[in-house]
Amino acid sequence: MNRIKAFGAFWYDFVVGDDWHVAALIVAGLGLTAILTHVAGVNAWWLLPLVAFAALGWSLLRATPRK
Structure with missing residues (x-):
């Protein structure tokens, strides 16, 4: 059980x-x-990199100290 817990x-x-x-x-x-x-049949491959880039920027903005 310890190995399963450690894996999780x-x-x-x-x-x-x-x-x-x-x-x-x-x-x-x-x-x-x-x-x-x-569902909509849209070729939406571009959405996930856009979301990842925006999430990274938002995370960096929150993590850096304000002057």
Whole structure:
């Protein structure tokens, strides 16, 4: 049981890391891309890199000190 718990803790730390907001935005971006692709028939490959770039920028903006 300890190995299963350690494996789960590793993946949680790897995916979520220090900022769960970024992980939530990436999951939302994956979901929105899937919905646009499968339901609306839109070629939405470009959406996930855009969401990832925006999430990274937002995370850096929150992490850097203001002057």
